[in-house]
Amino acid sequence: MAEDMRTDSVFAFVVCLDFAVGAAWFWWPGPLDGGVQLLLRCHVRGGYRAFFHEQAHASVETYKNTRCRLVSHRQGRASRTEPSVSGMDPERLVYPLAKHVLLGPALRVAFRPQVTGLHHVPRSGPVILAANHLAVWDSLVLPLVVPRQVFFLGKHEYFTRPGRLGRAQAACFRGVGAIAVDRAGGRAAVAAMDASADVLRRGEVFALHPEGTRSPDGRLYRGHTGVGRLALRTGAPVVPVGILGTDRVQPRGQKLPKPGRVEVRFGEPLEFTGTERNREDVRFATDQVMQAIQKLSGQEYVESYAPMRLRG
Numbered sequence: 001m002a003e004d005m006r007t008d009s010v011f012a013f014v015v016c017l018d019f020a021v022g023a024a025w026f027w028w029p030g031p032l033d034g035g036v037q038l039l040l041r042c043h044v045r046g047g048y049r050a051f052f053h054e055q056a057h058a059s060v061e062t063y064k065n066t067r068c069r070l071v072s073h074r075q076g077r078a079s080r081t082e083p084s085v086s087g088m089d090p091e092r093l094v095y096p097l098a099k100h101v102l103l104g105p106a107l108r109v110a111f112r113p114q115v116t117g118l119h120h121v122p123r124s125g126p127v128i129l130a131a132n133h134l135a136v137w138d139s140l141v142l143p144l145v146v147p148r149q150v151f152f153l154g155k156h157e158y159f160t161r162p163g164r165l166g167r168a169q170a171a172c173f174r175g176v177g178a179i180a181v182d183r184a185g186g187r188a189a190v191a192a193m194d195a196s197a198d199v200l201r202r203g204e205v206f207a208l209h210p211e212g213t214r215s216p217d218g219r220l221y222r223g224h225t226g227v228g229r230l231a232l233r234t235g236a237p238v239v240p241v242g243i244l245g246t247d248r249v250q251p252r253g254q255k256l257p258k259p260g261r262v263e264v265r266f267g268e269p270l271e272f273t274g275t276e277r278n279r280e281d282v283r284f285a286t287d288q289v290m291q292a293i294q295k296l297s298g299q300e301y302v303e304s305y306a307p308m309r310l311r312g
Helices: 002-027 033-045 052-074 094-102 104-111 138-145 163-175 187-201 226-234 279-297
Strands: 114-116 127-131 150-155 178-181 205-208 238-244 263-266
Touching: 094 104, 104 138, 127 138, 127 226, 127 279, 138 150, 138 205, 138 238, 138 263, 150 187, 163 178, 178 187, 187 205, 187 226, 205 226, 226 279, 238 279, 263 279
Parallel strands: 114 263, 127 205, 127 238, 150 178, 150 205
Antiparallel strands: 238 263
16 A cells, blocks of 8 residues: 555656646647656656556657647648648647546546456547547546547536636537537537548547446436447447446545556447438337447446436
């Protein structure tokens, strides 16, 4: 136990150092280049956990590219080699800065994620990550442990809150690759499905929670057919994911999270044949995904959708 406390103290010190240097580098990128590179290389050599080793190697190159974009932005000119960003593409600066410098190290210290089966996530090409949903932190833990950038759906309310804080929140969610979805259905939901398919057609990683909302009682509820439709429409493989422990970190109704270990389990990719227009094909694909998630998470399965009144 004493060794664990010393280790956590070291991690906490590194996180504080990350925040300090990362925030200062955002405003003064030139003089602090050496400090940021040193932090990233320390993560490469030491690492928070074994699975982070590969991510940290990539983050050195990410840092170099990010720094060039930041300097170009501050000098009022765009990089000649940088492709135009439009549509649903996120701001390329926010994601690597948050994951590797500002937010990611703190989350690794607080949640100490244990990952199994990460090799099931292909290193390139389109893939759908379908995970259970126990707490709001699920959507942050999943991108944290996957080396590739992950795009995901976000509640429409996250993008429409008024005031400066609301605008900042919307910009942050867009920056990390979130796509707004109106859970009331209709044309807005169709637009979100189209945007999700576009992400996969670009060869990216797209994550979603088939239950549509957080579980109100820790059980796994019947999946909505969006994951099946998306898989049949794009032909992308579906990697089931079981997330454990986030409901203990921040139970429903609790305002602030508490430190605790979470576990992320990736299953073998699932591929489906059929057509999106066939309801039976769509339902079959969705049910197969939910069965795979249940085997990974060990949750009790409920043959009904999560109650509407408890959604959030």
